Amino acid sequence: MRVRGYAPATPCWSVLSSGDPAAAAEFYCGLFGWTTEPTEDGATTFLLHGLAVAGLAASPSGRSAWLTYISTADADATTATVAEAGGTVLQPPVDLAGRGRAALFSDPAGGVFGVWQRGRFAGAQVTNEPSSICWSETVTRDVPAAAAFYGKVFGWTEQEGTAVVEHEYHEWISANRVVGGLSPMGEQYPPETPQHWRTIFTIDDCAGFVERAKALGGRVLAGPIDAGIGFAAQVMDPTGGSFLAIDLVPELRELLG
Template identity: 35%
Template structure:
């Protein structure tokens, strides 16, 4: 599971790129009860989503040419420059080269060989998110990919991730859970999953994408709050045996996120 005791390869930051940060703050405040704290004049419109004064994510204006609204998952690294070299050597693309963010840390942004965007955070003064694995905070990350074999090879090379295949039911697609290289138990230490997009998704134009799951106390109520505020449905609340009740939406700007209320029978 996710933890704020960050190790290399584990998710340690999350931010949202949108054309209207104020409108995004209003939407997510209504859905999750988050407040928004500006990073100040030097932050270029960037700021932090907070829950009870603790950072659960961030948001800022779109800065890359052609960028569309989306959540970006960051993974911990002690060496952002080394990751950039590994990404290029493994067929990925460096979108934003490694650079210091004042004294907070060092970041870089990439695209994997299947087209999914992600980033890394090398901690300085800011170690990462203050809260995970609590209601209204990040609890899982997931990659939908056009080529799961290529994606798994790439991330194994870049982050030394460990994988474990999980059943998804009769005739369902393979689901691979992901854990850091240091994990002694992949399932117990897993922080995300990788799933191959199905042919009907590919035919409809779906591409590779990382997206966050936020834990909630009531999936149906939070889904209703999101859709009432302009989110559009990708799939409505549904029960997944052994996992929990989940839903997935696009926020009013088009950024994808999911909701999950864990199965209480799971340890």
Template identity: 35%
Template sequence: MAVQPEGSPCWADAMFSDVEGAKTFYGGVLGWTFGESSSEYGNYTQAYVDGRAVAAVVPPMPGQEGQSQWCLYLASADAAATAEKIRENGGEVLMEPMRVGEFGTMCLAREPAGAVFGVWQGGTHEGFEATAVPGAYCWAEFFTRDPQKTDAFLPAVFPYTAQRIEDAGVDFRLFKVGDDTVLGRMRMTEEFPPEVPSYVNVYFTVGNCDDAVARASGLGGVLRFGPMDSPFGRFAALSDPQGANFSVIDITTRQGETPTTTDVP
């Protein structure tokens, strides 16, 4: 695969205190198989669909134990320069750009409304080897309690243009890189418990949403929302047994008209 354009989602991973449990769960729900863990890189273990890398799981580093969550990485040609932009625009750099052997350079950050995300400057590991096929990454949204902060921050750090969805009944924006829509932004309402911070919700593609929900529930996952039909696919929001939130979507089952969008200056 070619290196992803600046700001495009390019990788996802999650820390789990019970890595073997995570492998059992996601293997059962998404059909993932797993490579050998790399002790040199903190037992980082890649997940595969049909032999193509789609995500990774890793145990927490000492002192970082806590709530499991998925981390989405956005592509950067220069992670150090992106880290500086993050600081300049009110974000917080949680992990300074760090070279990971020949694979690339990573950085972890928090945007001003509180959602944590990663930055990845690809080396030999350019990112997802498959997307939008069953088991692979499909989409992501910044769920934020302060949309004004998030909406100002993201286009200041990455070369995004924004569109507002007009008729969805929710406060939702789309971010584009060139002609490609790459991210969403959803305002968190009072339906979200107050203890849930802003976060990035990652969607994984499935062949059948209802079947995936049934598999997840059978393996100890919790259904948070859905399944629901939309113009983009039938989807559901879940939490895995260790508390990490994610969504599944069947992009072949679509209902309704695509909502109207308006460019945001």
């Protein structure tokens, strides 16, 4: 689905911060059929059918992770609100060659996320179709605390999810729209796993996707498993960045499309 802009407080862009951008680019282009394009600020944009689908940047720490960016009309004001709500400013707002202004934060439980104030670039230009991002969610051990923090920062409320009946799930609501998810950590998570944001891609044929990821040097952490809304797999790329991929059931594909 072609996207031209995002309302404030909506996940709008995902960037892989990688310890080895060249290796990461080779993996994801092989996995999803993406191409790459350099940006004016020295990063890389992944393209699907010539449209921006995700970003790639070198990780200052050397560790790899997918980062979710949430749209804002004023990155400086959001930065102040994050600090007031108990979050940590990891990177204050910076202008990225006129493409936009970005800042990076940690919530009180350690979940890292960013905000994006659009300039020439609004965010992902294609979503909710195979090989693109369809969902972003907070994975947490404390739903009320996460709801309190993100409610202060973005004005979100949370409600019980209706799409997944097999286990507890919540949804982020902004201006009466569902904009993301809130997933409680279960026993499958090691005790040391911190709160984090997860990036989810929609795919065709989860079993084939898993085999392709392995062949390209990725590690399959889980799956394919029946997630109730489709078959899903948790994958780690060769540089250490992990993500979820799901072959959605037809009715949800129609809803998202």
